[in-house]
Amino acid sequence: xxxxxxxxxxxxxxxxxxxxxxxxxxxxxxxxxxxxxxxxxxxxxxxxxxxxxxxxxxxxxxxxxxxxxxxxxxxxxxxxxxxxxxxxxxxxxxxxxxxxxxxxx
Numbered sequence: 001x002x003x004x005x006x007x008x009x010x011x012x013x014x015x016x017x018x019x020x021x022x023x024x025x026x027x028x029x030x031x032x033x034x035x036x037x038x039x040x041x042x043x044x045x046x047x048x049x050x051x052x053x054x055x056x057x058x059x060x061x062x063x064x065x066x067x068x069x070x071x072x073x074x075x076x077x078x079x080x081x082x083x084x085x086x087x088x089x090x091x092x093x094x095x096x097x098x099x100x101x102x103x104x105x
Contacts (some may be wrong), residue, residue: 010067018095
């Protein structure tokens with residue numbers, strides 16, 4: 001088990017908590033908590049050691065493109081970069097949309 005931490009600048013703050021995915025074979029969960037308005041603090045806990053550079057590249061692309069900020073925790077169990085990207089987009093949508101956590105539209 002490995003823990004990797006990153007920080008990325010941004011300007012799109014999470015406005016509510018988000019919880020996407022599950023920790024299971026080939027999948028991961030993403031938890032987002034509102035925090036800094038100009039910085040994303042990312043902690044990755046992964047079952048696969050030695051992929052620091054791949055994590056850095058995948059996350060850098062996401063945060064450069066979308067600018068999400070806040071506290072982000074990723075709990076990984078062997079997800080591919082494509083799955084990571086999908087889960088991050090789902091979490092972005094949930095954490096920046098008004099009313100989604102209460103079922104409001």
